[in-house]
Structures are given as structure tokens and as C-alpha cells.
Amino acid sequence: MNFRDNFYLSRYDSELKSEVIFGLRIAYAFFIEKKYNTTFLDFCSRALQYGEDIFIFDSVIYYCYESLKLSNNQKLFLYLHIDEFQLIDEWDAQNKTNQLFGNMIRGISKFMIGEYSTFIQPFLSGTATRAITKQKKATGISFQFVDCPLLDIKSMILIMDHFATKFKASTTLLNLEAPIKKGAARKGVAPETKGVAPPTTKHVYKWKLCAPLLQLLIDTGGLPRALERLLDVCFKTLCDNGKEFFEKLNYDYDEIFSIVKGDLQEMYAINRKVYGEKELFMNLLYHCVEGIPVKKNKCLDNKGTTVRDLQTDGHFSLSPYGGQNLFLIEMPFFFVCIYNDILEIIDVELMKAFSVNNNNMYWQEWELFVAHHISFRVNLAIKMGGNELSLRNLHPGAYGTKENLDIVMKLKELNIYKSQFPLNLNLINSDDRWNNGHCVVVNGTSAESSKIFYIMEDVSGVFYLIMGQNQWDYGSKKMTEKNVSDEDEKNFNSVKHSELQGYKVITIIFTTQPYEGSENLPEILIVSKDNFKSYFGPVFSARATFSLTRDINPNFWDINRLKNTIKGIGDDSVIAKRPYISEDHFHNVNPKADKRHKLDFFPFDIQGTEIYAPDHLIEN
Structure with a gap:
């Protein structure tokens, strides 16, 4: 149940008891969402005509069990994933007399420790996990925090390929055919060729040739929620669907960066936190940017706030460093930009200083x-x-x-x-x-x-x-x-x-x-x-590496750049022969190009990812 999308809290909920607010959402998720074409709000307006009491949380759980017609000795194991739970905490801040989060946790806990026919295992995900600590004291329920590691670039490319396949994204033909070597052919004998490969029907996704999009993937730092917001903006905000996005690909990527940055700021409430404790977050940023290893109990201010305390906010990760319980603070570039907006370390917006739009x-x-x-x-x-x-x-x-x-x-x-x-x-x-x-x-x-x-x-x-x-x-x-x-x-x-x-x-x-x-x-x-x-x-190296290797990646150059860089290239055909997936491939189809140059072929050279688009997606 995602409290940002289908299950968001509205002003109408303030008129309901907390047990009914939660019960209505369980009922919709269990009985309605996957079976009927109706929204949650439409469901509520119709269902509440029959009264509120049947939608009290305990009653709904009973109805869930009964609907499955289980035998008397069978238990129902209900796995309950509540996403964006920080929005519940924010809603509670405006409704002091009707605390949904605390009552929700207390309601769930009965089915975890009591003798009921249904056992509920909750899983909460969101961006304000310090709110969980308060509930631990109020309910006596302990929470196990799950370390969510950052995604590596391989994983992000695989995720993008998943959506490219789902939306039947545009592809381009891969040219594997080497040119015929010049020279007279003997009568009746085919001319000699060098490195000839048969014509290919292999295609690659066009999105892998879009340098600004690749840069934005890197800027998420592999933080799942940042990647999710980026994909939401690309597939939902800019377009009606992902297919339209993949077909066009020509967008203002600085504007996309700005939208995602704003969304993340709102989700994690960075402005409010950093403005309130500038010394604390300046210290955190300093250790992050400088790559200074820290222990989780490292104190960052005179109030005793530790790295572990801030980690629960979820906008950075800790990666092990050389043993001895030391860690590097890894923060996506989006959040470094948000910090700079508030702390004014340099007098320009970082996103403008490090523009994404410049392909070359x-x-x-x-x-x-x-x-x-x-x-x-x-x-x-x-x-x-x-x-x-x-x-x-x-x-x-x-x-x-x-x-x-x-x-x-x-x-x-x-x-x-x-x-x-x-x-x-x-x-x-x-x-x-x-x-x-x-x-x-x-x-x-x-x-x-x-x-x-x-x-x-x-x-x-x-x-x-x-x-x-x-x-x-x-x-x-x-x-x-x-x-x-x-x-x-x-x-x-x-x-x-x-x-x-x-x-x-x-x-x-x-x-x-x-x-x-x-x-x-x-x-x-x-x-x-x-x-x-x-x-x-840790923060700037990914940007620096990609920015420089773009300039030794023939997939991202214009023709003048190629001519000025690699001897032996003198016509536009080198552009037409794109994409290039490896150094061997590049020199196979451009045999006159100087071979002394070290070239880069990101993202086609990432081990564990697919180079080619599935054959069944290719259209005439």
C-alpha cells in the first residue's frame, strides 16, 4: 500500500477514526484493487454508505480470513507492505487528536503477538525512520532496520533494460559488417576481405546512446528511491507512458534533474532538517565529500547525534571501508545539490555548475x-x-x-x-x-x-x-x-x-x-x-569519470570531435555506423582509424548486462 499514490491521505480521512482509515485501505487492497476498475476514493464514497463500523481494521482482517474459506486449523499469513509511511507521520502532525501511525502499529501488533487465526508481518518503507523509534517506545514493539545497499550501475542498467523491454523501446541496428578491402579481384574469385562479418540483425536500445540519461542514472547514486523518482518523472510526468519517453529521448535533462531534485527534497524534508541543524549536516557533507571514513557511532554535533542516527533518514548509505568498522558516506549527487542550495558552499546551484544537457x-x-x-x-x-x-x-x-x-x-x-x-x-x-x-x-x-x-x-x-x-x-x-x-x-x-x-x-x-x-x-x-x-x-568521482570518458567514447562524439581525435577518420560514415559496442567492433567497421587510442564504450562494456535488445521486440 503506497501512501503517496493510490492510498494517499486526504482531508476526508480527518473525519474518520484511525481504525477505519486503515481498515478501508486494507479492504481496498485485499478485495478491490486487482479485481475491479475503480479508484480508492470511489470505493470509499460507495462503501461508507453502509456505515463505518464494518471497516474497522480488526473487522476487515476477519473478513479477509473468512473470504479464503480456510479450515479451522489453518492460519493466514498476511504480509503487509506499507510504502511512503513518512506521509502518515506528516498527516499525524496536522491531526494531533487522531494519531493514525501509532494506532495503526498498535492494531497490527495484536496480530503479531496474540492468538489469532491471522498473523500479520508488516514491512514499512519510507524516508522518516526516526518516527519508528517513537512508536517503539509507545507500543513496546521492536523494529528491525533493514540495510538497503545502493544499486550498482549494472543493476540500474538492467532495470532500465527491463522497462525498455516492457515499453518496446526504440532500437537501432548494429553494424557488424566490415568494409571490403580495396584491391583488384581475380576473375571468378571474390575479392579478398579483411575482418568481414556477415550482415547482422542485432539491435541495441537507443537509450544507451543518450549520455544525459546515463548521467542522471549515475546521479541517483544507486539509491532506489532516487531512481524510482527519476523513472516516475521520465515515464509519467514528461509523458503519458514509458513508450513515448523511449521513442523521443530528446528532453531537457537539466529540467528533469531539477524536478527529481525537488521531489526528493520534499520526500526527505531536507530543507527543514538542514536549515534547523546546519552545523550537523555541514559536518555530514564534509565527511562525505572528502571521503573521510567514519564509524557508525561518530558524533557529528554537540548534541550527540551520530552517523547511525542520520542514516535512518535514508538519503545516504554507508559502504564498508578497510575493516575496523569504518565506513564511507555515500550520498547521491541530487542530495549534495540540495545541501549546497541551503548551506551556500559555492554561490551557484551545483546542478547549473555541472550541467547534464551538454552531450559533448x-x-x-x-x-x-x-x-x-x-x-x-x-x-x-x-x-x-x-x-x-x-x-x-x-x-x-x-x-x-x-x-x-x-x-x-x-x-x-x-x-x-x-x-x-x-x-x-x-x-x-x-x-x-x-x-x-x-x-x-x-x-x-x-x-x-x-x-x-x-x-x-x-x-x-x-x-x-x-x-x-x-x-x-x-x-x-x-x-x-x-x-x-x-x-x-x-x-x-x-x-x-x-x-x-x-x-x-x-x-x-x-x-x-x-x-x-x-x-x-x-x-x-x-x-x-x-x-x-x-x-x-565519492561524490564527484562518478561524474568526473563519466564526463571524461564520454570524450573517449565514440558513441557520444560529433563528427568534428572524431576527426580531431582519431586519425584516419574523414567522413560522416563513422556516425552512421554507430553504435559501437567494443574496441574490436569499432576498428572492424572503421579499419583506417588509428589503433593507438584508448577508447571507452560505456554502457555496453558493463559486465552482466545485455548488449542486444530481444529479437522479438524488433519491428520493421
Whole structure:
């Protein structure tokens, strides 16, 4: 019985006794819902004409048993799932004299501990489990909390495929046929071919080629209720049904993100909780974003509130970390955005800073991603009372020399600005000075040198110019030491004879490739895909990884991106040959493409998921 949908509480219920409110819903679920085409409200308006007493909870349970015509010695085991039970608690808050939740629990408990012909096993699911603790004291009934682990990406893809199958979602033909190798054929002999495969009738779902939708799945963090709201918005709010959604797929996914975020905020009452206890939830967010392992009894405020206490609210999960009863706090990106709206860690909405709609995240967008991530972590540390951090803590997991990583920097609140260095250093739409220590500057797209830079002062009074360089090495599958040194040299030369001269320079290289070379290069920090999770932390790493790997995934590029990235591609046919399900498949149908590049084929490369749509769904 879902108290948000068919069984929602209305103002009409306030005129009924709690035993009747609950009894009516049991009667509808047991006798009516699956057998007759009538709504719950219509059922109530007709049924109550016969009086309320026959719908008292105890009476309805008796009628359920009698309707099955069981023999005298048989017991009825009734499994009762009450979903969205927090809405009952909210309704009680407005109806102080008619407490439905407490009376409901007391009514059920009789059939759990008494000698009745029916045994009821309740299962409650919702987002306000601290309300359960109150009922434990009031009724003497104990509750066993069930740990609900987050879904992994494999599970979410399987769930999406389930609905794609159910709604007969649109598919696209998979091209497995390799082109014929050029060359004269001998008379009467078929021309030689290379890697030829017979024509295929295999299809794949089009939704797997929709990068913004995949991003939203990742943003749910695998929290079942967040995934449920996302699917509800896609299949019910935007469209009349899932089939329409899968056929179109071209939506404003930032707007979908906003709707889901609003729904989750309302479901979990995050605004009310966080506004009331900012210190507590700031501390929770800090441990989450920084990936700091905690014990369940870790106290987060001066009132003694622990991680375990907050876990019962259900909007984050704890994943085991290295034994010793330590856990990482895993919170979906939707909730981090809600927290930022209230706590104002950075002065823009995170959902706008990290837009979903951009299918092709080129470097300008990626630079903004990194800049906002740096600002968010520094500002959060300041709000937690910090005034200095080492580069090791500012850039966790980055490769670098011990001397560089141990440099301790003073912290100043950061904001994001844009400029056109080396043409000039004036900040766009701002009178602030770029070197005041409060600016993370994102450089113009035409700049050959650093795309991000900012000034920091160490505790000894030395000023540093931190220059971030986002780099692909399209010529190989690994980022080499020489590549890194060349980028550092480029940054160093760009500073000469400019307003940036006079600062000590530290270069940070971001790359999608694994790094191969010395991890101790002076004045250089390296963040490769290998250490993304350490660097970006539990919250942002999934977004960072997907954003970067999208740019090495040929299924998500436009033709200009492909030409600029992979040598040997010169015509539009590479787009027409999509989708690509593996590196072998890509090179089989594009034999001229340079094979030195490391490509990504998410989500087709997720083990345990089906690549192909079922054959029976394919229509002419």
C-alpha cells in the first residue's frame, strides 16, 4: 500500500477514526484493487454508505480470513507492505487528536503477538525512520532496520533494460559488417576481405546512446528511491507512458534533474532538517565529500547525534571501508545539490555548475567542472573552521613530490571567473583582481597554456600560481612523462613576460589516460584516471569519470570531435555506423582509424548486462 499514490491521505480521512482509515485501505487492497476498475476514493464514497463500523481494521482482517474459506486449523499469513509511511507521520502532525501511525502499529501488533487465526508481518518503507523509534517506545514493539545497499550501475542498467523491454523501446541496428578491402579481384574469385562479418540483425536500445540519461542514472547514486523518482518523472510526468519517453529521448535533462531534485527534497524534508541543524549536516557533507571514513557511532554535533542516527533518514548509505568498522558516506549527487542550495558552499546551484544537457563535454565544460570542484572543497573546508591545508589534502591522490605535496596553503573563499589570458587578465563581468586569492580563473578556449589558474599563499608568505591543464594524449594509450613535462614547459613559457611572472608555478595535469613515468616530478602534480576516485572523492568521482570518458567514447562524439581525435577518420560514415559496442567492433567497421587510442564504450562494456535488445521486440 503506497501512501503517496493510490492510498494517499486526504482531508476526508480527518473525519474518520484511525481504525477505519486503515481498515478501508486494507479492504481496498485485499478485495478491490486487482479485481475491479475503480479508484480508492470511489470505493470509499460507495462503501461508507453502509456505515463505518464494518471497516474497522480488526473487522476487515476477519473478513479477509473468512473470504479464503480456510479450515479451522489453518492460519493466514498476511504480509503487509506499507510504502511512503513518512506521509502518515506528516498527516499525524496536522491531526494531533487522531494519531493514525501509532494506532495503526498498535492494531497490527495484536496480530503479531496474540492468538489469532491471522498473523500479520508488516514491512514499512519510507524516508522518516526516526518516527519508528517513537512508536517503539509507545507500543513496546521492536523494529528491525533493514540495510538497503545502493544499486550498482549494472543493476540500474538492467532495470532500465527491463522497462525498455516492457515499453518496446526504440532500437537501432548494429553494424557488424566490415568494409571490403580495396584491391583488384581475380576473375571468378571474390575479392579478398579483411575482418568481414556477415550482415547482422542485432539491435541495441537507443537509450544507451543518450549520455544525459546515463548521467542522471549515475546521479541517483544507486539509491532506489532516487531512481524510482527519476523513472516516475521520465515515464509519467514528461509523458503519458514509458513508450513515448523511449521513442523521443530528446528532453531537457537539466529540467528533469531539477524536478527529481525537488521531489526528493520534499520526500526527505531536507530543507527543514538542514536549515534547523546546519552545523550537523555541514559536518555530514564534509565527511562525505572528502571521503573521510567514519564509524557508525561518530558524533557529528554537540548534541550527540551520530552517523547511525542520520542514516535512518535514508538519503545516504554507508559502504564498508578497510575493516575496523569504518565506513564511507555515500550520498547521491541530487542530495549534495540540495545541501549546497541551503548551506551556500559555492554561490551557484551545483546542478547549473555541472550541467547534464551538454552531450559533448569539451574542455571548456570540463575546466568549469574542475574549477567548481576545487572551489567547493576549499569553501567547505573554510565553513568547517579550517584556515589552511596542504597540497596533499587539497589534491588528494595526485602524484607529486613529497616537498610539493607537503606545502601548506592558507585558505580563502573561492569563486569562479573567466578571462582571455594571454590577451589580457581582466576578469569577464567582474571588477575583482585575478590575484586577490579569491579567484579560480577559467581561461578562454583558444588558450594554448593552462586552462585554469589561481593564486594561493603558503604559510611562509610565498605566493604560488597553480595552473591546471586538462590533457588528452591522443597519440597513445598512456600519458607519458615526456607529455607531462611538455605541458609544464608550455605553462612556464606562457608565464614569461606576462602579469603572471614572479609567482612560483605549480602545474596540475588532468588526463583520461593511465600515467606512465615518474610520480615525483618537481612542481608538477598529476591526476590521471587511475586516481580520479581519490582526487574527486565519492561524490564527484562518478561524474568526473563519466564526463571524461564520454570524450573517449565514440558513441557520444560529433563528427568534428572524431576527426580531431582519431586519425584516419574523414567522413560522416563513422556516425552512421554507430553504435559501437567494443574496441574490436569499432576498428572492424572503421579499419583506417588509428589503433593507438584508448577508447571507452560505456554502457555496453558493463559486465552482466545485455548488449542486444530481444529479437522479438524488433519491428520493421
